[in-house]
Amino acid sequence: MIDTERKYVVLLVEDSPDHAFLIKRAILAVIQDLNFLWAKDGAEAIELILKRGLKPDLILLDIKMPRMNGFEVLEILKNNKETNYIPIVILSTSANEKDVSRAYLLGTNCYITKPVEIADFQSKLRSIPLYWLRTNTTPSFSEF
Amino acid sequence: MDHPNGYNILLVDDDIEQAPFIKQILETSFSNRITVIWFENGVEALDFLDIKTSPPISLILLEIESTIYDGVSILEQLKDESSHHRIIPIIILSRSRDLRRIKGCFSLGANSCVKKPSDPKVLRNILGVVLEFWLTHAILPSSLT
Numbered sequence: 001m002i003d004t005e006r007k008y009v010v011l012l013v014e015d016s017p018d019h020a021f022l023i024k025r026a027i028l029a030v031i032q033d034l035n036f037l038w039a040k041d042g043a044e045a046i047e048l049i050l051k052r053g054l055k056p057d058l059i060l061l062d063i064k065m066p067r068m069n070g071f072e073v074l075e076i077l078k079n080n081k082e083t084n085y086i087p088i089v090i091l092s093t094s095a096n097e098k099d100v101s102r103a104y105l106l107g108t109n110c111y112i113t114k115p116v117e118i119a120d121f122q123s124k125l126r127s128i129p130l131y132w133l134r135t136n137t138t139p140s141f142s143e144f
Numbered sequence: 145m146d147h148p149n150g151y152n153i154l155l156v157d158d159d160i161e162q163a164p165f166i167k168q169i170l171e172t173s174f175s176n177r178i179t180v181i182w183f184e185n186g187v188e189a190l191d192f193l194d195i196k197t198s199p200p201i202s203l204i205l206l207e208i209e210s211t212i213y214d215g216v217s218i219l220e221q222l223k224d225e226s227s228h229h230r231i232i233p234i235i236i237l238s239r240s241r242d243l244r245r246i247k248g249c250f251s252l253g254a255n256s257c258v259k260k261p262s263d264p265k266v267l268r269n270i271l272g273v274v275l276e277f278w279l280t281h282a283i284l285p286s287s288l289t
Binding site for chain 1: 230231233238241243246247248249250251253255256257258259270273274276277278280281282283285288
């Protein structure tokens with residue numbers, strides 16, 4: 001049964017407070033009624049998901065982070081039967097061919113670059129909730 | 145990253161009434177820079193991908209509830225560790241809201257899943273959002289080659 005009262009949970013995994021602020025603001029400008037959580041690195045995200053049982057509807061994942069990078073997070077979550085269905089969108093400053101291929105081969109659902117221009121960045125960010133929460137069918141809602 | 149030569153989208157759908165309509169919507173979008181290669185049968189689509197001279201595919205749209213092929217099995221084969229095609233993003237087209245099945249598709253490696261309504265206007269809108277997101281905002285693996 002779908003719980004229509006339940007709010008979407010979006011987990012951002014991002015070490016830059018400036019980027020985290022921009023991303024949160026852009027996402028909430030599109031869908032206000034969601035729970036937006038922020039993990040400052042990969043290790044904190046893994047702790048939240050695997051140890052504390054958080055099951056986000058969408059994970060926005062940076063690649064270059066201290067303690068545990070985005071590739072490591074991706075590999076852990078996509079190889080775990082309890083978490084492999086959770087959509088993960090890589091949000092990275094890197095458009096490097098190796099990084100993009102590696103992310104897709106590790107199972108990212110999508111790869112988006114962070115443009116330098118703020119307006120471009122915001123346009124990309126706004127497309128994320130519109131696509132992933134409004135158009136894509138969110139698999140985690142099947143649990144309710 | 146732009147695709148100077150346009151985009152090839154593989155459509156796997158056994159609905160002979162709706163699939164040509166989807167093909168037409170896609171091919172008339174993005175300034176006619178999209179070529180759709182349509183297969184009614186998923187097994188034939190797999191064979192096509194294995195041909196060395198096949199063009200690079202940017203996206204695969206896979207109808208999962210087919211009566212002539214096993215959509216889940218096609219997805220499984222495309223996203224298998226040993227598959228040369230597993231890097232290609234696959235968007236599942238689903239007529240039903242069977243969330244358990246959809247969750248299963250994500251677990252098998254589907255990149256996304258969208259509704260495939262029978263209403264042509266709604267379908268056109270959904271496909272527009274899909275193209276806008278994947279071709280404008282995302283980086284596709286096919287842009288790297």
